[in-house]
Amino acid sequence: MPLVEFDMSEHEYHKPALVNEVMSLLNIKPGDNCIDATIGDGGHAKAILDASAPNGQLLGIDADPQSILRAKKRLTSYFERTQLVNDNFSNLERISNNKFNNPVTSILIDLGLASWHFKSANRGFSFSDESDLDMRLNPNQDQSASYIVNNYSQSDLSNLIYKYGEEPKARRIANSIVENRPVETAAQLADAIQKVSPRRGKRIHPATRTFQAIRMVVNRELEVLESVLFQAERVLEKGGRLAVIAYHSLEDRIVKSFMKRESHDCLCGPEIASCICDHKAKLELLTKKVVKPSRDEILSNPNSRSARLRTCITLGTLPET
Numbered sequence: 001m002p003l004v005e006f007d008m009s010e011h012e013y014h015k016p017a018l019v020n021e022v023m024s025l026l027n028i029k030p031g032d033n034c035i036d037a038t039i040g041d042g043g044h045a046k047a048i049l050d051a052s053a054p055n056g057q058l059l060g061i062d063a064d065p066q067s068i069l070r071a072k073k074r075l076t077s078y079f080e081r082t083q084l085v086n087d088n089f090s091n092l093e094r095i096s097n098n099k100f101n102n103p104v105t106s107i108l109i110d111l112g113l114a115s116w117h118f119k120s121a122n123r124g125f126s127f128s129d130e131s132d133l134d135m136r137l138n139p140n141q142d143q144s145a146s147y148i149v150n151n152y153s154q155s156d157l158s159n160l161i162y163k164y165g166e167e168p169k170a171r172r173i174a175n176s177i178v179e180n181r182p183v184e185t186a187a188q189l190a191d192a193i194q195k196v197s198p199r200r201g202k203r204i205h206p207a208t209r210t211f212q213a214i215r216m217v218v219n220r221e222l223e224v225l226e227s228v229l230f231q232a233e234r235v236l237e238k239g240g241r242l243a244v245i246a247y248h249s250l251e252d253r254i255v256k257s258f259m260k261r262e263s264h265d266c267l268c269g270p271e272i273a274s275c276i277c278d279h280k281a282k283l284e285l286l287t288k289k290v291v292k293p294s295r296d297e298i299l300s301n302p303n304s305r306s307a308r309l310r311t312c313i314t315l316g317t318l319p320e321t
């Protein structure tokens with residue numbers, strides 16, 4: 001994947017979701033040190049850096065080297081307060097300990113992909129992409145979408161499309177993929193899907209759920225999410241805040257149950273008379289109910305429509321507000 005130098009105007013960047021809500025819940029103050037674990041095009045990061053001015057530091061992480069280049073360009077005027085690291089957030093704790101010698105007051109994790117990923121003609125995320133079927137966020141990962149699509153058995157493909165894409169036609173789609181092998185490009189994959197699930201005026205492209213499912217497996221999206229949540233809790237100082245935006249129901253379920261579980265002392269079931277688990281709450285919920293974008297936001301930024309924000313605060317000695 002060639003890295004491209006960017007010369008971009010503001011409107012070409014990814015438009016971040018729920019910025020006002022994130023900023024109000026993270027409550028960032030001058031001098032705060034924050035981690036944006038999915039820096040993307042740096043839209044949220046810009047708001048964070050403005051709120052933490054004049055001396056708050058930001059560590060920005062992204063698995064995609066292209067995102068790091070774009071964020072670097074976007075955040076040029078903040079370079080003295082910003083460090084960018086091209087890595088997976090599954091290594092959050094190590095990256096933070098090695099590169100960011102600061103108490104961490106806030107962490108933001110804005111999951112999924114940036115809008116430009118879906119428009120790029122050479123990554124395999126777009127239905128009309130005629131280049132190799134890749135879908136890896138980082139070219140150094142071993143398994144690309146092409147391997148999965150061309151080597152998994154029909155039943156493994158069907159299961160993953162059903163589980164991660166919540167696609168009711170999973171079995172028929174998996175059959176069609178197997179019958180149309182070799183499937184070398186994203187456009188060929190989309191064609192194989194449309195043979196059994198035609199578009200016929202549907203608002204959402206019939207390949208959307210299957211592409212999402214394969215991408216989630218390629219990038220181990222659910223596994224790394226579970227891991228980063230535990231790490232974020234350990235990295236944050238006491239009273240530090242965590243905000244997570246999910247765009248997929250399975251991801252949101254992981255975030256919801258993590259925050260719920262870690263905000264309770266005992267996890268023993270009602271059948272246990274006296275606690276034997278010794279579990280201690282580490283978090284307090286800041287959002288009892290999930291936060292969704294307003295109608296106005298969805299109208300001005302349709303990509304935000306499935307965004308779901310949850311936030312919590314780590315327990316301990318809370319800082320004065």
Ligand SMILES: C[S@@+](CC[C@H](N)C(=O)[O-])C[C@H]1O[C@@H](n2cnc3c(N)ncnc32)[C@H](O)[C@@H]1O
Pocket residue numbers: 014015016037038039040041042043044045061062063064067087088089090110111112113114137224
């Ligand atoms: C929705 S975009 C973030 C947009 C960003 N908040 C902004 O304001 O521009 C998600 C970003 O997370 C990155 N990403 C997804 N999974 C990741 C992971 N496991 N580790 C690090 N970065 C990841 C993607 O490459 C993408 O750039």
